[in-house]
Amino acid sequence: MPRDNMARRQFLRSGSLGLLLAGLGVPAASSRAADKKKKKIPKRVLGRTGLKIPILSFGVMNSDSPDLIKRALDSGITHLDTANGYLRGNSEKSIGAVLKERGGRDKVIISTKIWLARDFQKGLFTTENGSWAPGATPENFARLLEASLDRLQSDYVDILYIHACDNAQMVNYEPLMQAALAAQKAGKARFIGVSCHALVPEVVHAAVDAKIYDVAEIAFNVWREDKEEIRKALAYAREHRLGIVAMKTQGGNPREGAAAVNHAAALKWVLQHKEVTTAIPGMTTFDQLDLNLASVTDLDFTGEEKSYLQLGALERGHLCQGCRSCVSGCPHGVEIPSLMRAGMYAAGYGNLSQAEWTLAALPESIGLKRCRNCSGCTASCTHGLDIGRQVAELKHQFPFIA
């Protein structure tokens, strides 16, 4: 008898499976996560595209596991976002392979982006080849789109972005506008858009005013300095039915040694903006996926998330922008911005040594000791930092310096 068959029969006959597995440290019952009653992900309409998309999407840029993409789709995510350049096209290949295996292409919304050469110093597209991208011409745009479609094993993408248009001139770059429109007309892209990281308000306005774009994919998170301007731009987008997809919701650009981001809090903060149809966090683990799924079914902050966001403002420099407008408000000349930086190290990163070094490096005449604990701190922060409270916490933590 073939071993496979015999083994399977023995296995099926086994009545004491739980016991055996217990010996391996494996619970026979499936995990709580799998048993949880699935909650549906809320959906929103993506501007004038009319696409109704779950507010959680999947940024497939560095996922190592096709199983993770499958689990995301099984969990109700329908929108996969990628780009032609991610992993030299291997991200697109992963999506293509998964969809080929599962079928149901029409039930999944795929967006990809075409990156073309730009002059980094001028911040403009260039027709010259360079910086690992071919020149920004309609021919190159069409060629790269074909390569993407090959890798995705699809005749079309649902949303096609011109990648990283970081100012109005790039949004209005006629050759690529025409190339995107041509792709749309040829049925290779259902909708077209721009993605951007910098000058988001300017880009959103330009994308609306250009009148050809359906979607803007923007870097948006709680740590952005220009979030008030972005909010105004979002209102403008909503008024003109430009769909908004949010990326970099976790802040992007992680620094070594930086405090861990509270993913749920950061994601909820973005999605509480109703103008944002969906967010595309990159996910590399099943745990992150489960956490994000749980987060988006209830966008109200928990107490812990609220605290984190208050702290997060500190941690990412939001509390102290270094504008020094507070300094003149202190009658004792305390070097408040440096104290705030020390507070960021202590509270944000849990790095007490760095905080201590920062405090110790200050001359006594302007340092922590110089603060006289005035009953009501007269220094005020234009960005909303509670200076008095932060300094009091430092004094409590570092009594030997205070």
Next chain:
Amino acid sequence: MGLCNNRLHSAVITLVLLYAAAGAQENADSSLISLLPRDGDLPTWRQTSAPRFFGRDNLFEYIDGAADLYLQYGFRRVLTTDYAVGPDSNSVTVEIYGMKSPLHAFAIYAAERSPDETPVAIGVEGYQSANVLNFYNGSYYVKITSYTLDQELWPALKEMAQFLAGRIGTGFSPPALFAVFPVEDAVAASDRYVPGDFLGQSYFTEGYRREYRSGECGPYQLFLVPCKETGAAKTVFDCYTRFLLQRKDSHRPEVIAGHPALLVQGQDRLDLVFYTDAFVCGALGAPCESAIRTRLEEMAGKLGGPYREAGK
């Protein structure tokens, strides 16, 4: 008095650290520049742009969302510069990515390659495809990109690649633990080393894998996770098998070469995982058991030998 000394000491340390950080960056840039050819080294190559550098804090400005993976994979600093090559002055971009270690250089190199590309014997490993020649050597991942599909440019790209590989040095080898993997039915250029969140699991802090394809079994992959601390292998094995059982597929305990194992049998896939004192090892996706059992027994045999130390 003591406190004053402490403060002075702390202030000095702060300044030294800041100075050291700036110095380290400068050194990294100098090291990268030193790899480039100087005038006359490659007569047909003419540098057309000054080298530009990007670090962990601004890599996004250069490669956008692709930066996520580079950062996760131990990126340190990149130099990028453009050249005009040959009589037609074809433009070519050279990028040299400095990574945390040779293993991290392999990780990012392997993540971006594809089995259908043409291997080239440059550095530890390289490939040429349409308009690119990429290779890794030591802690460096080098990408040479032309903007024409004309294969007449291939020899020139090779010339530059060989020059850079030579400057980086010799004596580097592929990651040692791949020798544990069976060779039969292996898919070429499918080796991956993933330095975090391996197989989508945060507790797999690193892992190696290789793809296989056989007429009998179809596609599957074998993987290996080294565990540096005593007892860690059993812990992560338990975590992973718990994860596999979420699928609610049939499952049973097994033994592979004397090591505890678990087999999970789904409708169209079969996963078999075991652990030793220093590794978690397994096969994923194979629909038939006999072939993968043989492969895993082969791996288990090697894991008890010299490779045990290689994982540490």
